Amino acid sequence: xxxxxxxxxxxxxxxxxxxxxxxxxxxxxxxxxxxxxxxxxxxxxxxxxxxxxxxxxxxx
Amino acid sequence: xxxxxxxxxxxxxxxxxxxxxxxxxxxxxxxxxxxxxxxxxxxxxxxxxxxxxxxxxxxxxxxxxxxxxxxxxxxxxxxxxxxxxxxxxxxxxxxxxxxxxxxxxxxxxxxxxxxxxxxxxxxxxxxxxxxxxxxxxxxxxxxxxxxxxxxxxxxxxxxxxxxxxxxxxxxxxxx
Numbered sequence: 001x002x003x004x005x006x007x008x009x010x011x012x013x014x015x016x017x018x019x020x021x022x023x024x025x026x027x028x029x030x031x032x033x034x035x036x037x038x039x040x041x042x043x044x045x046x047x048x049x050x051x052x053x054x055x056x057x058x059x060x
Numbered sequence: 061x062x063x064x065x066x067x068x069x070x071x072x073x074x075x076x077x078x079x080x081x082x083x084x085x086x087x088x089x090x091x092x093x094x095x096x097x098x099x100x101x102x103x104x105x106x107x108x109x110x111x112x113x114x115x116x117x118x119x120x121x122x123x124x125x126x127x128x129x130x131x132x133x134x135x136x137x138x139x140x141x142x143x144x145x146x147x148x149x150x151x152x153x154x155x156x157x158x159x160x161x162x163x164x165x166x167x168x169x170x171x172x173x174x175x176x177x178x179x180x181x182x183x184x185x186x187x188x189x190x191x192x193x194x195x196x197x198x199x200x201x202x203x204x205x206x207x208x209x210x211x212x213x214x215x216x217x218x219x220x221x222x223x224x225x226x227x228x229x230x231x232x233x234x235x
Contacts, residue, residue, distance in 0.1 A: 003214070003226050005197050008107065008126055008156050010149070011226060014133040017214050022132065024212060024230065031233035034178065034210025037171075038234050041179025044068065044172060053065035053115075057168030 064114050066169070068176060071102055071109040071122065080119050083162035086199070090159035094122055098157075101126075107156060110176065112169050121160040121169040123177055128154035128195055130228075152193040152228075153181045158202075174209045178229065186231050193231065197224040 002015035013021050047054065077098070082091040094109075101107040101124070112121035129149040155177060160169045178194060185191045198206050203213060203225050211227040 005195075005224070005226055007197060008154075010129045010131055011152070011154075011195055012131045012133060013214075017226075018132045020214050021130070021228075024214075024228075028212070028230055028233050030235055031210045031212075031229070033208065034229050034233060035235055037175045037178050037209045038182055040172075041175035041177070042183070044176045045179050045183070048068050048176070051067075053067055054112075054172060055065060056164065 066112045066114050066120060068110060068112055068172065071098055071111050073099055073103070075111065075113070075117060075119060077119060081162045082159060087159065090157055093124070093157055094119070094159065098122070098124065110173065112173060120164045121173055122157065123155060123173040124157035125177060126154050126156045128152045130193060130195065150193060151191045152195045153185060153191055155194065155196040170205065171209065182231055182234060191231065194229040196227050198227045199224060203227065
C-alpha cells in the first residue's frame with residue numbers, strides 16, 4: 001500500500017498512487033460535480049450569513 | 061424522520077452533544093469524537109467543527125475540518141506552477157469527520173455540510189491563504205456519496221480490501 005493517511009493528519013503517497021495523483025493534478029479538467037457542489041455551497045454560505053434555516057430534503 | 065428545519069454554524073461550547081446517534085458500531089468513533097473531543101479540538105484551534113442543528117439546538121449532523129498536507133514522496137511537478145516543485149508538500153484541508161444522526165440520514169444534511177465546506181475552503185482559505193486540495197478518508201460505504209460531490213478516488217490495487225479510501229478534490233478544477 002502506497003497511501004498512508006490518518007484521520008487528523010497528513011497524507012503520504014508513493015509509488016503508483018503518487019504517480020496517479022500527479023497525473024490527476026496536472027491533467028484533470030473542470031470538474032462539473034465539484035463545481036455544482038461549490039455553487040450549492042456558496043448559496044448555503046449566503047443563507048448562513050442571513051441566519052436562514054434549511055429544509056430537510058426527504059428525497060436526497 | 062422528524063419534520064424540522066435546521067441551521068448550520070460552528071460548534072459552540074454550550075451545545076449539547078450527548079443526544080447524537082450514529083447507529084452501527086462502525087460509526088461509533090464519529091459519535092465519540094463529537095461527544096468527547098470536538099469541543100477541545102475547537103478550543104485548541106486544532107480542528108473546526110460545523111454543526112447542523114435544529115431550532116432547539118439538537119445537533120443532527122457535523123463536519124470537522126483540519127489543516128493537512130499531501131506528501132508525494134517521489135517528488136512531483138506542478139504543471140501550472142513550476143516554482144512549487146521545490147516544496148516537499150502540497151497544502152490541503154482534510155474533512156476529518158462527517159456524520160449525520162441516524163434519524164436524519166438521507167435528508168441531504170451530509171451533502172449540505174460538504175458543499176458548505178467546499179465553498180468555505182475555496183472562498184475563505186484558498187482565496188486568502190493558499191490551499192490546493194480537499195482530502196478525506198472515506199469509508200467504503202461513503203465513496204459513492206463523495207463521488208457525487210465531485211471527489212476523485214485514487215485507483216489503487218486491492219481497493220476492495222481497504223477500509224478507508226483516500227478521496228480528493230483539486231480546487232483548480234473548480235473553474
